[in-house]
Amino acid sequence: MDLPQQDRDFEIVLWGATGYTGRLVAERLAGQPETAALRWALAGRDATRLTQLRAELAATAPHLRELPILVGDAGDERSLEAIVRRTRVVCTTVGPYARHGSGLVAACVRASTHYCDLAGELPWIRRMIDAHHEAARAGGTRIVHCCGFDSIPSDLGVWMLHDAMRQRGTRLQRVDAWFGESSGGFSGGSFASVLELLDEAQRDPSVQPLLEDPYALDPAPRGGPDGPDPVGIAWEPRLGCWTAPFVMAAINTRVVRRSNAVAGHPYGREFRYRERMALPGGRLGLPAAIAVAGGLALTQRAARHAWLRRPFERWLPKPGEGPTPEQRARGFFVTRLLAEGEGGVTLHGRVEDRRDPGYGSTAVMLSESALCLARDPLSTPGGVLTPASALGGALLARLRAAGMTWVVEADGG
Ligand SMILES: NC(=O)c1ccc[n+]([C@@H]2O[C@H](COP(=O)([O-])OP(=O)(O)OC[C@H]3O[C@@H](n4cnc5c(N)ncnc54)[C@H](OP(=O)(O)O)[C@@H]3O)[C@@H](O)[C@H]2O)c1
Structure with missing residues (x-):
């Protein structure tokens, strides 16, 4: 039984935090005044590297010394289920998405967990729409692809x-x-x-x-x-x-x-x-x-x-x-x-x-998309959506405030 979103342990889980772009997103979340009180977690497939990343973040943000770490694997459905059930939003940089992303989207739709990513792989996004749009709409779950420089x-x-x-x-x-x-x-x-x-x-x-x-x-x-x-x-x-x-x-x-x-x-x-x-x-x-x-x-x-x-x-x-x-x-x-x-x-x-654009600006755009999904009072319906159709003016206000x-x-x- 999935907990209602307001009762979950975390507002955001960052999946793929140890990757090149994932690290930039982690640094951005760690460095924002708004996120000082954010309930979030680092997630990935390698506990040692996640612990090392946490230590690096805590060097400039000591309140993150105990930031929770979640371990799973994109190919292990059970581990994904366990992760997505604990959070309101999953923010993922684990790509190629066509290789590693389908199980996570399915798990998020099943658990009514909002989701954002950096996918630009059109055939895969089409498959996610065909497989999950109706169920995501019925469950009020926002699955938002393309939250980086594209698009x-x-x-x-x-x-x-x-x-x-x-x-x-x-x-x-x-x-x-x-x-x-x-x-x-x-x-x-x-x-x-x-x-x-x-x-x-x-x-x-x-x-x-x-x-x-x-x-x-x-x-x-x-x-x-x-x-x-x-x-x-x-x-x-x-x-x-x-x-x-x-x-x-x-x-x-x-x-x-x-x-x-x-x-x-x-x-x-x-x-x-x-x-x-x-x-x-x-x-x-x-x-x-x-x-x-x-x-x-x-x-x-x-x-x-x-x-x-x-x-x-x-x-x-x-x-x-x-x-x-x-x-x-x-x-x-x-x-x-x-x-x-x-x-x-x-x-x-x-x-x-x-x-x-692809990394500095993208880390801002993806992290603000995740924060928008987690915290802003959105009135848009669920579904497999786009940044504008899911987040619209709320995200625009955030990106302006972030200096863009x-x-x-x-x-x-
Ligand atoms: N749209 C845009 O503007 C934009 C911009 C930047 C990036 N991207 C996209 O973002 C994605 C990531 O790019 P990147 O350069 O950051 O890639 P990367 O450095 O290779 O990072 C990939 C991440 O996926 C993780 N991973 C790989 N296999 C996994 C598995 N089986 N289970 C769990 N995690 C797994 C890696 O874990 P480890 O750290 O343990 O290896 C790493 O954290 C790509 O699809 C890229 O196209 C898009």
């Missing part, structure tokens, strides 16, 4: 513009988003997740059509006005720059569209969303756009063939490895969004952070 700037950026349009008495028709102004690194776990996805696409012929479906994460019947992701380069007169395909659009655009669909189309059934990479507008812009578009197309083709990519894999960071603290300190990103609404209203959005920039400006000001 919060896109998903919550659009939600922010939708809210701003609503306040002006009108409704969104279309949003374009541009990424590109950024500096950041990659970790072994992120590469492992991409390779897992590529292997799956090679094994299973149903995966490639799913990846190409712009509404791949929508409820049935799937479809809408957006076509396939635009390929090639283009001049963007509204920004005065060249654009090229953006690699993360493949997940971000599907998440934004699911946010609309799963919440009953608050952005409208004819809402359109597109995401591109912006390059400089000067003389270097055109060759840079050609290089990005050509490089991406070649890499995507070559990566589909294991024999072509295997020789390069040995140079990639291994699980547990990632950018150094010095590299992370140089990180930043700026995402620009342009919204068109009914009645010719145009709004500009900007999402910006002075941290490494989320602004909306009217045209010309």
Whole structure:
């Protein structure tokens, strides 16, 4: 018998705390004034490494000397059950999620434990929707994927513009988003997740059509006005720059569209969303756009063939490895969004952070998503959701308070 959420031992269990990103999330939770009174626990598969991590956290936050430690294994269903029953929220960085994540999601849905992760593996998220959305909705359990750099700037950026349009008495028709102004690194776990996805696409012929479906994460019947992701380069007169395909659009655009669909189309059934990479507008812009578009197309083709990519894999960071603290300190990103609404209203959005997008900013976004699930009075229903459809304005307020920039400006000001 599962305890009601308010009676559980913990508000948050951080699953995968000893991994590269898990550690950053642990450090963030340990360092926040709000979390001084948080009931939380570190969880993972190795008690010794968890104890070592706790000692490191306690060196700067002595109140964490007795922080509880929970041990389990992603492949051991009983251990997962025992962990998820004790907490209101599980926050997980154990990836690749397609390899290690399914049992945890199932256990959370069974125990009515809210859940957030950093998954960007679209076919796996589709499987979690198909397997658990109805049960999670019935139990009021929020299962929230994609709570990192993919896909919060896109998903919550659009939600922010939708809210701003609503306040002006009108409704969104279309949003374009541009990424590109950024500096950041990659970790072994992120590469492992991409390779897992590529292997799956090679094994299973149903995966490639799913990846190409712009509404791949929508409820049935799937479809809408957006076509396939635009390929090639283009001049963007509204920004005065060249654009090229953006690699993360493949997940971000599907998440934004699911946010609309799963919440009953608050952005409208004819809402359109597109995401591109912006390059400089000067003389270097055109060759840079050609290089990005050509490089991406070649890499995507070559990566589909294991024999072509295997020789390069040995140079990639291994699980547990990632950018150094010095590299992370140089990180930043700026995402620009342009919204068109009914009645010719145009709004500009900007999402910006002075941290490494995939790790510094992601640790902030994931930890705030977990805190939001654990502590904020949310009125959204349960289900297999997206950051915007589950957490919306409550998460936006938290991310602003955490030092990220989320602004909306009217045209010309
Ligand atoms: N969306 C984004 O913006 C974003 C950003 C960053 C990361 N990510 C994703 O986050 C995930 C983690 O990345 P990372 O670089 O932090 O990976 P990592 O360093 O390899 O960490 C993976 C974690 O999983 C744990 N683990 C592995 N097998 C396990 C098992 N059988 N049972 C329990 N725990 C197990 C590892 O435990 P040990 O510590 O004991 O080895 C480690 O804690 C990846 O899927 C990555 O794609 C996404």
